[in-house]
Amino acid sequence: MKVVDLFSGCGGLSLGFSQAGMEVVAAYDNWPAAVWVYTMNFDHPVHSIDLSDETGASSHIRQFNPDMIIGGPPCQDFSSAGLRNEDNGRGDLTLSYARIISTVRPRWFVMENVSTITRTNKLSQAKEIFKNAGYGMTQVILNAALCGVPQKRKRFFLIGKLGAPDDFISHTLSEHLSSKEMTLKDYFGDKIDFEFYYRHPRSYARRGIFSVNEPSPTIRGVNRPLPGGYKLHPNDPTDSLDGIRPLTTKERSMIQTFPESFNFIGSKSEIEQMIGNAVPVNLGKFVATAIQEYIKQHPEAT
Numbered sequence: 001m002k003v004v005d006l007f008s009g010c011g012g013l014s015l016g017f018s019q020a021g022m023e024v025v026a027a028y029d030n031w032p033a034a035v036w037v038y039t040m041n042f043d044h045p046v047h048s049i050d051l052s053d054e055t056g057a058s059s060h061i062r063q064f065n066p067d068m069i070i071g072g073p074p075c076q077d078f079s080s081a082g083l084r085n086e087d088n089g090r091g092d093l094t095l096s097y098a099r100i101i102s103t104v105r106p107r108w109f110v111m112e113n114v115s116t117i118t119r120t121n122k123l124s125q126a127k128e129i130f131k132n133a134g135y136g137m138t139q140v141i142l143n144a145a146l147c148g149v150p151q152k153r154k155r156f157f158l159i160g161k162l163g164a165p166d167d168f169i170s171h172t173l174s175e176h177l178s179s180k181e182m183t184l185k186d187y188f189g190d191k192i193d194f195e196f197y198y199r200h201p202r203s204y205a206r207r208g209i210f211s212v213n214e215p216s217p218t219i220r221g222v223n224r225p226l227p228g229g230y231k232l233h234p235n236d237p238t239d240s241l242d243g244i245r246p247l248t249t250k251e252r253s254m255i256q257t258f259p260e261s262f263n264f265i266g267s268k269s270e271i272e273q274m275i276g277n278a279v280p281v282n283l284g285k286f287v288a289t290a291i292q293e294y295i296k297q298h299p300e301a302t
Contacts, residue, residue, distance in 0.1 A: 001022050001023065001067045001068055001108075002023050002025050002064065002065065002066050002067045002068070003017055003022050003023060003024045003025065003066060003067070003068045003069070003070055004024075004025060004026050004027070004028070004061055004064050004066040004068075004069050004070070004106075005017075005024060005026070005027040005028070005069075005070050005071055006027075006028045006029075006051060006057075006061075006069060006070070006071035006073075006097060006100065007028070007029060007051065007071045007072055007073050007074060007093070007097070008027035008028060008029045008034070008038055008046060008071065009029060009031070009034045009038075009072070009274060009277055009278055009279075010034050010037040010038055010041075010264070010274040010275075010277075010278055011027065011037070011038045011041055011042060011278075012256065012258065012278035012279040012280060012281050012283075012284060013070055013071065013072065013110075013112060013279040013284040014027055014038075014042065014070075014284075015041075015042075015258070015262075015281045015284065016279065016280075016281045016282065016283065016284020016285035016286075016287070016288060017070060017284055017285070017288040019281065019285045019288075020284075020285045020288030020289045020291075020292060021288075021292060022068070022288055022292075024042070024044055025044055025064050025066065026044055026045050026046070026047065026061075026064050026066075027042070027044070027045070027046040027047070028046070028047050028048075028049050028051060028057070028060075028061070028071075029046065029048065030048055030049065030050050030051065032048065033266045033267075033270040033274065034274055035048050036265065036266065037263070037264055037265060037266065037274060040263045040265060041262055041263055047060065051093060051096055051097070051100065052092065052093060052096050054096050054099045054100050054103065055103075057096075057100055058100050058103040058104050061100065061104050062104055066104070066106045067106055067107050067108060068106050068107065068108035068109065068110065069100070069101050069104065069106045069108075069109045069110075070109070070110040070111075070112075070284075071097060071110075071111065071112070072111070072112035072113055072279060073093040073094040073096070073097045073111070073113065074093055092122075094111075094113070094117075094122045094123070094126050095122060095125055095126055095129065097111060097126070098111075098125075098126040098127075098129040098130055099129060101130065101133070101135075101160075102129050102130065102132070102133035105133065105134075105162070107161060107162050108159070108160065108161050108162075108291070109130075109135070109158075109159070109160045110157060110158070110159050110160075110287060110291075111126070111157070111158040111160075112155060112156065112157050112279055112284075113155070113156045114155065114156060115141045115154040115155060115156050117156050118139075118141070118156060123158075126158075127158070130158075130160050133162075134162050134163060135160035135161060135162055135164070136160065136161055136162075136163065136164030136165050136166050136168055137158055137159065137160045137166055138158070138159045138160075138166070138167050138168055138169045138170050138173070139156075139157075139158050140156075140157050140159075140170065140173055141154055141155070141156050141157075142154070142155055142157060142173070142177075142283065142286070142287075143181070144280050144282075144283045145178075145181035145182050145215040146177045146178045146180075146181060146182075147177065147178070147280075147282060147283050147286035148178070148182065148257070148282035148283070148285070148286055149182060149187075149255075149256075149257050149280040149282045149283050150182045150183055150184045150186060150187035150188070150215055150216055150255055150257075151182075151215055151216040151217070151218065151219060151255050151256070151280060152181065152215040152216065152217055152218065153218045153219070153280065153283075155279070155283065157287055159287070159291070168294075169290060169291065169294050172290045172293050172294045172297070173287075173290045176286070176289070176290055176293070181214075181215045182215060183212065183213050183214050183215055184212040184213075184214075184215070184216055184255070185212045185213050187255075187257075188212070188254075192212055192251075194212065194243070194245075195211060195212055195213075195238075196209055196210065196211055196212070196237065196238045196243075196244055197209070197210055197212070197244065197245060197246065197247055198210075198225075198226040198230075198244050198245060198246045199216070199217050199246065199247070200222070200223075200224040200246070204230075204231075204233070206233070207233035207234075207235040207236045208226075208230060208233065208236070209232070209233070209236035209237060209238055209241075209244060210237070211237045211238075214237075216247075216255045219252050219255055219256055219275060219276055220276045221272055221273040221275070221276030221277055222272060222273075222276070223246055223247065223249065223252060223272050224246065225245075225246055226241070226244055226245065226246060249264070249268070249271060249272060249275065252272070252275050252276075253275045256275055256278050256280045256281065257280045257281040257282040257283075258275075258278070258281055259281075
């Protein structure tokens with residue numbers, strides 16, 4: 001199955017779908033730092049194109065004749081971090097994504113975003129575009145920690161297939177979820193030599209210390225040091241700050257389930273933002289594997 005990744009970022013979704021056995025033939029993004037990282041890690045082309053130019057983008061994408069388009073339109077305007085305003089402009093890219101798909105008409109699409117997109121009018125508008133183009137849709141919010149990722153991270157997925165009934169793949173997705181959240185220790189085993197670490201809280205009303213015997217909190221686009229004035233929170237799992245440190249950039253990327261060999265380049269702030277924005281590789285692989293399983297069970301679905 002030939003796949004094109006829109007708003008590809010540094011390639012978490014592309015890599016997950018590739019690991020599940022799908023052929024990613026091209027990617028598109030307009031952030032130079034992410035395009036460069038993608039280029040360094042994949043053999044297929046990545047194109048720097050403004051995807052708000054729906055006509056031009058659709059024409060360019062058609063050359064690859066994709067069976068599936070995947071992607072996560074920028075989510076900052078839907079995020080629970082800070083103030084949400086779906087009309088700031090970036091939210092419009094969700095509609096551009098929908099209109100590109102309705103024009104190119106691949107048999108399948110997968111749209112990924114923050115879970116809070118379900119509260120927005122933009123999602124309703126996008127789903128109407130998909131429905132008018134003939135797609136049946138399955139909407140789901142997945143906890144990455146139940147999908148092979150050592151991180152408590154909830155993400156929205158909308159999976160569409162031409163001519164399918166709504167909720168067509170719901171059962172396949174749910175039957176493969178783990179019964180237990182994956183911890184850092186489950187994932188890394190003896191590769192980690194610490195028990196507790198610091199993740200900067202959004203406010204000091206929340207704890208900042210976490211144990212490797214639980215899933216990581218959501219990896220964000222910033223990585224700050226332990227402040228000198230940090231006072232232990234009642235929910236911190238340790239009574240001492242001795243030896244406590246933040247995760248390294250490489251550790252954060254590996255919690256996002258990028259392989260250790262994945263090459264991140266750029267400024268520190270760019271790399272941290274790319275890692276925080278990325279779809280966890282194993283979460284993408286989970287969704288792609290469910291689609292592959294559905295196709296095996298329904299050969300006519302190809």
